[in-house]
Amino acid sequence: WRRADRPDDFPVDRVIIHVTQGSFASAVKVFQDPAHQAATHYIVGQDGRVVQMIRELDVAYQAGNRSYNERGVGIEHEGFVDRPKDLTK
Template sequence: MAASSVDYPSAVWSPASTSNYTASNRPSSYAVDMVVIHVTQETYANTIRLFQDPAHAAAAHYVVRSADGYIGQCVREHDIAWHAGNWSYNTRSIGIEHEGWVDQPSYFTTAMYHSSAALTAEICDKYGIPKDRDHIIGHVEVPGTDHTDPGPNWDWTRYMRLVNGV
């Protein structure tokens, strides 16, 4: 897939294995009304490799690199990425992974916050998603999950201000 066909112009196509998501035709088949924020617990490169491994059984739509905010798109937005651990939330959300570890706040750089917030704002504008914490949630907030990301070091106040352009 050419770079011009990514859903977000600043992203670079880094395709996940087709074994790690469900082909769909969203928002026609399922409304998109949420963004789920994740932290990889891996490096950026290892995350891309995991998403490309057909045995991994998971992938997010986007991965944001810590050092420079570089964005890789792994699953097209119209498809259902397996990122939330809850089918209902997978069908209705866009998943954004962030390189790093929940207990290492040094990974949450200014470049990462700015790049990710711009991506989230564009997704919200595209799908008419309110830019609030009811619709932009952490993986930890997905019902039935056993994940803790993005963790206590994720600065939600800062992030939401950036998403809202304040």
């Protein structure tokens, strides 16, 4: 991620949603590791817990696309993509 200090009037018009492919705790640990070289703004647990990993003003490297990264907010949901019953409701 990079510190950006996007102005208040900078349009954030994309939401990037991913599944953690693991537990809430493991996702938090991964996204706290600078060597991981990716980021997200929020992680949502199956139990409804939410942790903010970086400020919305900052750019998360999450989508593999500069435009989406710069204009988006990333949300990771705890669970596994092949187990929809695990996903946050």
